[in-house]
Amino acid sequence: MTVSIDFTNMMAGALPAGTGITEAQWNGARAPFAAAHAAVEAQRKALGFLTLPTNEPLLASTLAIAERARGQFDDVLLLGIGGSALGPIALRTALRPLAWNTLSLEARNRYPRLHVLDNVDPSTIATMLARLNLGRTLVLVVSKSGGTVETMAQYLIVREALATTVGESQAKEHLVFVTDPEVGALRRIARAEGITTVDIPQNVGGRFSVLSPVGLLPAALIGIDVRALLAGAADMTQRAASTSPSDNPAGAFAVLQWLADTQHGRHVHALMPYADPLRDLALWFVQLWAESLGKQRADGTHTGPTPLPALGATDQHSQVQLFMEGPADKTVTFVAVNGRTREGAIPSRHADIPELAYLGGHTLGELLDIEQRATAGALAARGRLNATIAIDTVDAWHVGSLMQLFALATAYAGALYGIDAFNQPGVELGKNFAYAMLGKPGSGAARAEWDALPKPDPRWRL
């Protein structure tokens, strides 16, 4: 069981002259990386995600709730947005189908389905409530701050629907809150009404919370092996003890993307798994990389690479033309899966038709792997920097390890870029404008600022 990274195609030696990271640049990054590593270690207490893989008490309290719910529900409905939704969705997409396929029919029926409402579109919520039997549904309300406007709005609607269906007194048996241990509206409601809650540790930020109860509780409920998930993450955390990017996969990833961005103008960082189950992992990564690194520095300069989600082989027919021939401003990180070369045998048929004849006897797994290597090679031949992370198989251990790799890399990259990777001050202005329009008490200043903005100009409308 391992996660490897091959970055030959990021380096000058494998690319056309004048492109790629030089050995001198790589070696020159050793000192900045050691400093970044030290900075992350120094913040260990503030960075709760580092110890989530070995936080046994938190795991125990999460599993206890999952165990108590066992067999009582057909559906789990998660209300959350951003970090409260992207992690659970990524875990479900990656691990649910596998868990599902390897289970007996009887076991399948033991685990409910997971639905995630990650937006406030009225048509989605109406359709969801029409589909679900709320009498057999467990509702997880997930918000670190405990007051996220979208999640509160969802909660008010779903709570009302629950009260209508199962009665006000029974409603709380269908609710679990996942939130800050002390503060916020959800915590207040939970205390007042005796609703089951599980803590998101105070030192774990939303986008770093997938291995906290935010991800673990829904994962455990639908039958994902959360102990294996944490073991994989613990393994990656251990490998990240090294202060050398040559021995620390998360460090290597961070240093490579940082060098590619700042020394070679590769501002767009695509993550392209060649595996359907890892589709939504790319969207989870997008939040991590975008929200952590997209920052205004104290001196007023702006920084932050643009993460781009992709999927192989599918995006060979969508984005790869741009990656190959567009501006040389991108890196592509593939995620390859080693252990599926014998899966999906392609039958022989139409021996007389050249477009089909050569495929018989191959497998889909082989085809995917070959396409990944072919795309990587073609990009390199055109001076397009790329790296390949390889896992043995898409299982809980490897997904946990991968996720911890990216979380750690984000923390290192924050230090390398010289910004705070753990806040998101840029979203406040829009939030405050919305509060002002909604008439939230205390939003008068934002209202004044909003009213002073230029109005739509009829010349620029058609």
Next chain:
Amino acid sequence: MTVSIDFTNMMAGALPAGTGITEAQWNGARAPFAAAHAAVEAQRKALGFLTLPTNEPLLASTLAIAERARGQFDDVLLLGIGGSALGPIALRTALRPLAWNTLSLEARNRYPRLHVLDNVDPSTIATMLARLNLGRTLVLVVSKSGGTVETMAQYLIVREALATTVGESQAKEHLVFVTDPEVGALRRIARAEGITTVDIPQNVGGRFSVLSPVGLLPAALIGIDVRALLAGAADMTQRAASTSPSDNPAGAFAVLQWLADTQHGRHVHALMPYADPLRDLALWFVQLWAESLGKQRADGTHTGPTPLPALGATDQHSQVQLFMEGPADKTVTFVAVNGRTREGAIPSRHADIPELAYLGGHTLGELLDIEQRATAGALAARGRLNATIAIDTVDAWHVGSLMQLFALATAYAGALYGIDAFNQPGVELGKNFAYAMLGKPGSGAARAEWDALPKPDPRWRL
């Protein structure tokens, strides 16, 4: 019924000093746009997508096939990738839930479910075949060239499964091919075996094919109003008769993105609908914009903006931090929906808790609209260029109109950037490398080139 675009926030007047497109730049683009418009009109015969909205014979042959299938199938399985999948997926996500909600229970049962296999991951195909009752499934095999390797591999596997389930002689009753009228492997098989086919006109490229049978046939099968879809597209095509970007919404979009990219360094173009049903429209747009505009020019220079898919309000908790504070290298185009302000009433509850009390009495539709305007205003206040396309409601007419807007804009943008928007030469190298590894006859030259590539360097692996 209308589609409007407001681009006040792209223009210098509404943005902090020194940012935004000036009136002089806008007016200066009139002549280049008129030339681009003329270039597109001159290619009218080669650009089949321009006449798809009014191609009655093609619609009739598509509807005839859908009509013949009515009531016979519980599921439709579409095999396709790239342009053969992104359009059908976007239509399903946008229009199926609505169609669904407004139908009687009896009518719902008349329409099958649509599944799209857009990749060759063996785990996905295995799960899909295990779930479907092939005896009640119609399989659409969609490929313009008729020989796309991923689609051929899927076909061989599904064809074998069909033969096993329904028998070799009955299998063809479960198959419809959507492909080129003359050439390709699918056409050959269809002729030899008498399989029903419907044409993709020769002058319609894959990524411009959503309003051809590629999108229309699956849409009609699942109960989407394809006549309304085409009527919306026809309306946009008519508005695009104007050679002034001030009267032609597709022209305005193309000119704005082109000016923002080439004059203001805004190389990343995000499309951010505030509507769950339009989620996958953004992915369809990504292919259109990336594959059409990401090109190497004859002089060796590289061009092409990077399209970025986003979703409001969800991405306010993921990508918006980067849009606000990261490098000033992006535009954001919102899609707003006007007609839902009374949908999703939020009940009053917890009057004592400030985070919830102010929400009661509002609606989710209102909340989404307010968040969109707040985000647009906040971006503008920070000098981040953005525009808002507004539609009345998410229905077939408006989706057809929107899709034709983006297809037309892509054609114009190709002319403005001075590249061929209708080819994709950059994907050939990777394809040929894959053919070589798979042993496809005639791929010897690619094999030699592949073998000559630098090998993985163990120094750059961990």
